[in-house]
Amino acid sequence: MMRRVPPRRHGDNLTDRLDRWVAHGLLTREQADRILAAERESTETAEETGRTPSPVAEALGYVGGVLVLVATGLVAGRYWSELGVAGRLSVAFGAAALLLAAGASLRPRLGETGRRLRAVCWLLSAAAVALGTALLGEDVLDLPGEVTPVLAAAVTACYAAALWPLSREIPQQAAVVVALAVTAGTATALLPGSTTAVTGLAVWGVGTAWVLLGWGGLVTPRSPTWVLGGGVVIVGSLLMLDPAWGTGVALGTAAALVAAGVWQRDLLLLAIAAVATLVAVPATLDRFFPDTLTAPLALLATGALLIVGALYTARRGRPAPTRYSRRPADPRLAAGLAAGVVTAVATAVVLLGVS
Numbered sequence: 001m002m003r004r005v006p007p008r009r010h011g012d013n014l015t016d017r018l019d020r021w022v023a024h025g026l027l028t029r030e031q032a033d034r035i036l037a038a039e040r041e042s043t044e045t046a047e048e049t050g051r052t053p054s055p056v057a058e059a060l061g062y063v064g065g066v067l068v069l070v071a072t073g074l075v076a077g078r079y080w081s082e083l084g085v086a087g088r089l090s091v092a093f094g095a096a097a098l099l100l101a102a103g104a105s106l107r108p109r110l111g112e113t114g115r116r117l118r119a120v121c122w123l124l125s126a127a128a129v130a131l132g133t134a135l136l137g138e139d140v141l142d143l144p145g146e147v148t149p150v151l152a153a154a155v156t157a158c159y160a161a162a163l164w165p166l167s168r169e170i171p172q173q174a175a176v177v178v179a180l181a182v183t184a185g186t187a188t189a190l191l192p193g194s195t196t197a198v199t200g201l202a203v204w205g206v207g208t209a210w211v212l213l214g215w216g217g218l219v220t221p222r223s224p225t226w227v228l229g230g231g232v233v234i235v236g237s238l239l240m241l242d243p244a245w246g247t248g249v250a251l252g253t254a255a256a257l258v259a260a261g262v263w264q265r266d267l268l269l270l271a272i273a274a275v276a277t278l279v280a281v282p283a284t285l286d287r288f289f290p291d292t293l294t295a296p297l298a299l300l301a302t303g304a305l306l307i308v309g310a311l312y313t314a315r316r317g318r319p320a321p322t323r324y325s326r327r328p329a330d331p332r333l334a335a336g337l338a339a340g341v342v343t344a345v346a347t348a349v350v351l352l353g354v355s
Contacts, residue, residue, distance in 0.1 A: 014035075014036060014039055015036060018032040018035060018036055019032070028217060031217075031220065085135075085139045085140060088135050088139065089132060089135055089136060089139075089140075092128055092129075092131045092132030092135055093128070093129070093132040095125075095128040096125045096126075096128035096129045096132060097125075099121045099122065099124050099125035099128060100121070100122065100125045102121045103117070103118040103119075103120075103121035103122045103125065103167070104118070106118050106121075115167065115169055116169060118167050118169070119167045119169030119170070119171040119172050120171050122160075122163050122167055122171070122172060122175075123171040123172065123174065123175050126156050126159055126160045126163075126175045126179070127156075129155065129156050129159050130152045130153070130155075130156040130179075131152075133151060133152040133155040133156065134148055134149070134151075134152040136151075137151045137152065146186075146189060146190060147190070149182070149186040150183060150186045150187050150190065153179050153182040153183040153186055154179075154183045154187075156175070156179040156182075157176060157179035157180050157183050160172065160175035160176045160179055161176050164176055168220065168221075170221070170224045170228075173219070173224060173225065173228060174224075174228055177206070177207075177210050177228045177229065177232060178228075178232075180206050180210075181203045181206045181207065181232045181235070181236075184202040184203055184205065184206050185199045185200075185202055185203045187202070188201075188202040188349050188353060191349070191350070191353025191354060192353070192354060193352065193353050193354055193355050194352075194353040195242075195243075195352075196239050196242065197239060197240045197241075197242050197243050197245075197246040198349055198352045198353050199239055200235075200236045200237070200238065200239025200240035200246065201236065201240055201246070201249070201345060201348060201349055201352070202236075202345065202346075202349050203232060203235055203236035203239065204232075204233055204236025204237060204239075204240065204249065204253070204345070205236070205341055205342060205344075205345030205346070205349075206232055206236075207229045207230065207231070207232030207233035207234075207235070207236055208229070208233055208253070208338075208341050208345075209229075209338040209339075209341050209342050210225060210228065210229030210232065210338075211225070211226055211229035211230060211233065212334050212337045212338040212341065213225070213229075213334060213335070213338050214226055214229060215260075215334050216330065216331045216332075216333065216334020216335060216338075217331055217334070218331050218334060218335060223268055226266075226268060226269055226272060227268065227272065230257065230269075230272035230275075230276070231272075233253060233257075233276065234272075234275055234276050234279055237249070237250035237253055237254075237276060237279050237280060238250075238279055241279075241280075241283045247280070247283055247284050248284075250276070250279060250280035250283070250284075251280045251281065251284050253276055253280065254273060254276040254277040254279070254280040254281065257269065257272055257273035257276050257277075258270070258273040258277065258305070260273070261273045
């Protein structure tokens with residue numbers, strides 16, 4: 001008769017694994033402690049309640065949050081002229097407050113479901129704050145049309161950033177980085193000599209700094225940081241393709257992302273690099289080699305290189321930790337590089353925008 005082996009305690013097993021990951025440089029001690037605390041809280045809650053949240057409840061929460069915004073839009077659209085300034089502001093900021101309170105009221109016993117619901121509610125709340133701030137700037141402060149978007153984006157960025165320490169979920173991170181990118185772009189558009197390319201450079205700078213902060217582990221989780229920051233970088237590159245210098249920046253960015261993806265052995269980063277390459281390479285070839293066979297051949301070579309890089313990354317898998325492994329960079333180095341990018345981009349934007 002086979003002897004039954006008693007199961008290992010989940011908490012102890014998780015602690016051992018986290019300790020190994022910290023020793024290998026895959027996690028910081030702070031991240032490991034947060035993971036362990038969250039798992040213990042979830043386990044204790046499950047033992048107390050004996051039940052898990054239904055996916056239906058989570059889906060209903062998402063739908064309910066969206067319906068709040070839809071209802072706000074319908075009320076504003078049908079009775080906009082009759083509401084008056086105070087009524088409009090009450091609708092927008094009232095929706096923001098309702099969504100904020102809904103997210104804050106979610107119980108810890110809901111575990112991961114509650115955290116996701118809170119993040120979505122607060123993301124929608126940030127959207128309502130952006131609407132309310134735009135109305136405030138237009139109807140109360142009587143700001144010029146080009147200044148109002150800057151105010152709305154900046155206030156939304158501050159609002160989302162204040163909530164982020166309470167909800168380290170992907171939607172909250174998305175609200176912060178998108179609001180920062182919009183703030184940078186709309187503020188740059190106010191410069192007297194600003195162009196679409198200069199605006200794109202400002203947006204590109206926000207995305208690049210975000211990717212660097214994720215690389216250093218200063219913004220977590222890491223993969224969503226790369227996706228969000230990389231998306232902002234690609235949008236900025238699209239806006240910069242008209243002048244020759246913008247095309248060069250976009251092409252250099254694509255090459256840097258490819259190199260980083262291969263170096264980090266990360267397929268997600270390589271996928272972002274592929275999109276950036278798809279944006280930059282055709283525009284570059286069309287500018288310098290129009291109506292020649294060089295363009296399709298260069299595209300073919302670029303595609304082959306990306307495939308080779310993807311295959312290399314896939315074959316390597318998850319290697320044993322070495323000095324080339326996917327561990328986060330030194331946070332001080334990443335922060336310094338991000339600060340350098342922001343400073344250089346801000347200087348270039350001002351010089352180009354006032355010339």
